[in-house]
Amino acid sequence: MAYVVDFKNVSTIGLESSPVAEALAGLRANEARYFMNKYKHEFTVVPASESQETLDYVNLILQKERDIAFSAKPLETSRFQVENIRFVYVIYEDGLVLNVMYTVDDPKKRAVGFKLSEGMEVPTELEGKFKFARQKSKLAGTIRGSFFVIKGEYEN
Numbered sequence: 372m373a374y375v376v377d378f379k380n381v382s383t384i385g386l387e388s389s390p391v392a393e394a395l396a397g398l399r400a401n402e403a404r405y406f407m408n409k410y411k412h413e414f415t416v417v418p419a420s421e422s423q424e425t426l427d428y429v430n431l432i433l434q435k436e437r438d439i440a441f442s443a444k445p446l447e448t449s450r451f452q453v454e455n456i457r458f459v460y461v462i463y464e465d466g467l468v469l470n471v472m473y474t475v476d477d478p479k480k481r482a483v484g485f486k487l488s489e490g491m492e493v494p495t496e497l498e499g500k501f502k503f504a505r506q507k508s509k510l511a512g513t514i515r516g517s518f519f520v521i522k523g524e525y526e527n
Contacts, residue, residue: 372417372418372421373415373416373417374415374416374417374447375413375414375415376399376400376402376403376413376414376415376416377400377403378400378401378403378404378407378414378510381396381397381400381510382396383395383396385416385418385446385447386399386446386447386462388444388446388464389446389464389465389466389488390464390465390466390491391465391466391488391489391490391491394466394488394489394490394491394511394512395462395466395468395488397488397489397508397510397511397512398466398468398486398488398489398508398510398511398514399414399416399447399462399468400510400511401508401510401511401514402414402460402468402470404510406453410453410454412451412453414449415449415451416447416448416449416460416462417447417448417449418446418447419444419445419446419447419448419461419462422448422450425448425450425459425461426445426448426461428459428471428525429448429459429461429469429471431525432471432483432521432523432525433483435523436483436519436521436522436523437483437500437519439496439497440496441463441467441469441494441496442494442495442496443463443464443465443467443494444463444464444465445461445462445463445464446462446463446464447460447461447462448460448461448462452475455474455475455476455477456472456473456474456475456480457471457472457473457474457475458470458471458472458473459471459473465491465494466487466488466490466491467485467486467487467488467491467494468485468486468487468488469483469484469485469486470483470484470486471483471484471521472484473521473525478524481520481521482518482519482520482521483518483519483521484516484517484518485497485501485503485516485517485518486514486515486516487503487514487515487516488511488514489511489512489513489514493515497517501517501519502517503515503516503517504516504517
């Protein structure tokens with residue numbers, strides 16, 4: 372069932388099994404606030420169990436671009452387009468939030484981003500491969516983030 376993320380009243384709905392559920396809920400709310408403020412778009416998530424096609428799409432990009440396969444369990448996904456950008460999110464149980472930003476008409480503006488919830492370790496799949504910048508958020512505490520540019524074509 373779809374859930375519109377509320378960034379004013381942060382909730383762990385759908386994230387209860389995460390060892391960093393509170394921080395992960397804050398990170399998810401931080402993303403929701405960004406999309407509302409920048410694009411007037413409601414950030415809506417669905418359970419990963421209901422979105423296999425989205426997971427397959429993200430896993431294909433990760434595999435082909437960087438030979439990455441996460442062992443963490445995906446809890447939720449989100450998939451939408453605002454303006455000329457397609458966004459895909461996967462929220463993992465360990466506290467990782469992954470997003471694919473795929474500009475429809477500009478191959479130079481396509482990337483996969485990783486955000487780590489406060490209190491989680493860097494996933495072993497990313498250790499030593501990426502440098503993480505720190506960012507402060509009222510909703511999520513300290514977020515560590517990194518990204519890589521997508522070189523291939525992945526229509527979704």
